[in-house]
Amino acid sequence: MSPDAAEAFRSLVRAEGVRLYRDLPWRRTRDPYQIWLSEVMLQQTQVARVEHRMPQWLERFPTIEALAAAPVADVLAAWQGMGYNRRALALRQAAQEVVERYDGVMPQDLAALKALPGIGPATAQGIRSFAFDLPGVYLETNVRTVFLHHFFPDVPGVPDRELVPLIEATCPGSPAPFADPQDAADTPRAWYYALLDYGAQLKKELPNPSRRSAGYTRQSRFEGSRRQKRAELVRILLDAQHADSGGVTLAEAAQALNRVELAAKRPAVAEKMVEELLDALVREGFCTVSAVQDGVSSKELTERIWRIA
Numbered sequence: 399m400s401p402d403a404a405e406a407f408r409s410l411v412r413a414e415g416v417r418l419y420r421d422l423p424w425r426r427t428r429d430p431y432q433i434w435l436s437e438v439m440l441q442q443t444q445v446a447r448v449e450h451r452m453p454q455w456l457e458r459f460p461t462i463e464a465l466a467a468a469p470v471a472d473v474l475a476a477w478q479g480m481g482y483n484r485r486a487l488a489l490r491q492a493a494q495e496v497v498e499r500y501d502g503v504m505p506q507d508l509a510a511l512k513a514l515p516g517i518g519p520a521t522a523q524g525i526r527s528f529a530f531d532l533p534g535v536y537l538e539t540n541v542r543t544v545f546l547h548h549f550f551p552d553v554p555g556v557p558d559r560e561l562v563p564l565i566e567a568t569c570p571g572s573p574a575p576f577a578d579p580q581d582a583a584d585t586p587r588a589w590y591y592a593l594l595d596y597g598a599q600l601k602k603e604l605p606n607p608s609r610r611s612a613g614y615t616r617q618s619r620f621e622g623s624r625r626q627k628r629a630e631l632v633r634i635l636l637d638a639q640h641a642d643s644g645g646v647t648l649a650e651a652a653q654a655l656n657r658v659e660l661a662a663k664r665p666a667v668a669e670k671m672v673e674e675l676l677d678a679l680v681r682e683g684f685c686t687v688s689a690v691q692d693g694v695s696s697k698e699l700t701e702r703i704w705r706i707a
Contacts, residue, residue, distance in 0.1 A: 399549070399564060407548060408568055408577065412584065415592020418599050423449060425591065430504035430529040431462045437524040438489060438516070442481030451480060463502050466493040470707040471639050474632060474684070482625075483632050487683055488516025506530050527586040533571025535562050536590050540597025547600055622664055628675055630658050635685050635706045645688075645705035648673055676704050683707055 399407075422445065424436035435455065439448045458476050459465040465473070468490065477486035492514040496504055504525065505511055511522035519537070526532040537558060545564055550556045563575075570579040570589055579585070634654045638646045646654070652672040659667055679685050685707050689700040 399567065404568055404577065405580075408570075408580065408584075408589075411544065411568075411592050411596055412580070412589070414596040414599070415588070418595040419591065420445075420595055420598075423452065425528075428529050430525055431465075432456065433528045434504065434517075434521070434525050435489070437521045437528075438485055439480060441485070441521075447480075461502075462493045462496050462504070465490055466497045466502075470683070471636060474706065475636050475640075478633065478636070483629060483684065484682065485516060491515040492517060504529070506532065508534060524590075527590050531585050531587045533569045533576045533586045535565050535569070536586075536593075537561065537565060538594075540594045540601070541565065541590070543597040543600050544593050547604065621662070624675065627655060627659075627667060627671075628679065630655055631672070631675055631679060632684060632706075635679075635704060639706045645703040647701055647703060648676070651676060651704065680704070 422436075424432055427433065432452075436448060436452060439452060443451075455476055458472070459468055470487070470490065473486050473490045474483055477483060480486070495514055496502060500510075506526060508519075508522055508526060511517050511525055512519060517525075519535070523534040523536040524538070526534055527536050542558075542561060545561045546553075546556060549564060550560070566575050568577055568589075569586055570577050570584045571586055572578075631651060634646060634651055637654075638644075638650075648669055652667065652669045655672060656666045659665065676685070676687070680687050685704050687702050687704050689702050
């Protein structure tokens with residue numbers, strides 16, 4: 399890409415960013431915690447839902463310290479309906495590390511951010527760009543859409559490694575390889591907001607260019623999947639805790655899960671699979687399991703009880 403072509407592209411994107419700018423709540427702050435939270439929520443959830451749910455989350459966990467100190471059950475309950483439950487656990491775990499290692503102050507260093515649980519390259523650079531106005535490669539779906547549309551029209555299977563130098567060379571910042579800012583308003587924060595809004599508009603007007611990415615995969619069906627059953631078991635465990643029932647047995651968990659499955663006209667789930675799913679949730683930190691004696695005789699079998707962690 400020649401310098402003239404780069405400047406023309408940057409001017410176009412900036413103009414489109416002004417025209418299409420979305421005034422979203424997390425764009426009215428530079429608080430790294432709120433920006434981090436928005437980045438995680440937006441990974442799997444529509445913007446409108448994040449606008450609704452993020453204030454509720456912040457009311458319950460207004461700071462990194464509050465999130466770090468919160469019980470797992472409270473964090474999972476607040477996350478319901480926002481996608482993968484493991485992201486909520488990772489948020490809490492990362493918050494604990496920020497409190498323990500950085501006195502509650504989110505680091506700015508890319509490597510330090512990526513070392514935190516659940517924070518990948520895009521989320522890390524999103525925090526750097528939007529909270530700290532630092533340049534870098536922020537490569538997410540809308541950004542990918544813009545670069546594929548302008549630089550790889552009709553080219554299938556474009557790997558991200560082909561996009562990275564272009565993204566790096568057009569992001570304003572210093573020193574090289576970043577672009578010289580066109581004016582005082584040309585910052586990494588403003589640049590990536592423009593790319594996000596322009597990319598979102600392109601996806602409405604064109605067949606999704608991201609499908610031409612080598613890394614593009616269509617998300618697998620959720621309903622009826624193991625992911626759906628895991629999520630339902632987490633809700634069952636949360637309901638049991640809310641009811642102060644002391645947890646659920648395997649039979650109770652299977653019965654509650656199969657009520658959902660049969661209501662959805664899906665086949666019942668065998669207890670063995672329910673047990674496998676519950677044990678996986680234990681290994682991943684969602685819940686705990688303990689054995690209790692089933693009856694008064696020491697010769698009788700013990701029964702396991704699962705509880706939210």
